[in-house]
Amino acid sequence: MSVEDGIRNLPLILSGSTPANDKSSLGSKNYSAPPKAVILGGGYDDEAVTQLREAVTSSPGTVKIPWLKADPEKTKAGPTPGSEEYCRAAASRMKYTLGSILARGDLESEDDETFYW
Numbered sequence: 001m002s003v004e005d006g007i008r009n010l011p012l013i014l015s016g017s018t019p020a021n022d023k024s025s026l027g028s029k030n031y032s033a034p035p036k037a038v039i040l041g042g043g044y045d046d047e048a049v050t051q052l053r054e055a056v057t058s059s060p061g062t063v064k065i066p067w068l069k070a071d072p073e074k075t076k077a078g079p080t081p082g083s084e085e086y087c088r089a090a091a092s093r094m095k096y097t098l099g100s101i102l103a104r105g106d107l108e109s110e111d112d113e114t115f116y117w
Contacts (some may be wrong), residue, residue: 014065017031018031037067038052038066040069042075044069049069066111067115069114101115
């Protein structure tokens, strides 16, 4: 997802609407239930994340949910981004982070904290 696509569509999805572009690559495409988290890969720098979060918080009716962002230090220390090994490691880190958030009950809170995977 480009930052522009996210700015346009994340507020819609997080307010219970369908994205403006039905060809968007966002999420599971199941819009019958609100998402539990926003998960961003390592291609989003802090400025991009700020722009996405501002688009969401400035839009009425959006739900507050956790945001997960790639930890640049873990990415640097791990396998080469784009490799199969990197994809497995990233998926494992995301699952671990989501599991930790779930265990603490933070997926059900109305907090929009950023967690690093």
